[in-house]
Amino acid sequence: MRFSELFEMPSYIPTELPVTDVKVHVASVSTLDRQYDLLGTVQVRNQKIIAALKKDKSSAIIGPAVMRADGKPSMEVVATIKFHKKPKLGDAGGGKSLQIDTVVATDDVQGFGYGYQLYKMILNQGYTIVSDNVQYVGGKELWLKIIRKSAADRHNVFILQDGTYMRDNAGNPIVFDGVNISPEDIWSENKKSEKHYYTLLVAKNI
Secondary structure (H helix, E strand, C coil), rough: CCCCHHHHHHCCCCCCCCCCCCCCCEEHHHHHHHHEEEEEEEEEEEEEEEEECCCCCCCCEEEEEEECCCEEEEEEEEEEEEEEECCCCCCCCCCCCEEEEEEECCCCCCCCCCCHEEEEEECCCCCCCECCCCCCCCHHHHHHHHHHHHHHHHHEEEEEEEECCEEECCCCCCCCCCCCCCCHHHHHHCCCCCCECCCCEEEEEC
């Protein structure tokens, strides 16, 4: 499917994401076709929301379909996930594993769920998502949301420590449901002015 076809199709709008002062930029359909692969679309109130993964797997973007000032159909990029170039992920490694580097969004999409929606579309394409080595409070909350919705959205979340999955007594990787592992075993807190969390969480489709 080409991006230009999206403007003749339905889709849906989500809700939540850590914010920053990133400015909106607009990507034309030709730019999207040249540089990105489609992850999926959603729609709410007649507004298309498009998610795309850069062909070199360096980033993923999400935002509404708009008409540019020159009349060309385009995408308004309101949130971007950047991925580490060469992550060493041990048990979670592989050709379809993407490790988060940074998540940025425009300040007017707080509470809209773009981060979760983008994660979900990446997972739906068969990719494994791994958290960054350092997580801030907003990142932790986003992962907790992924965990809460994991059963309904058909993905599992695992805990990776020193490149190895946490396992049960039988040696099987433990599926983290938000309560079956103590938070102290996952998120350790730095004593700086802002909380940091040192953990790798791994989400993959069932």
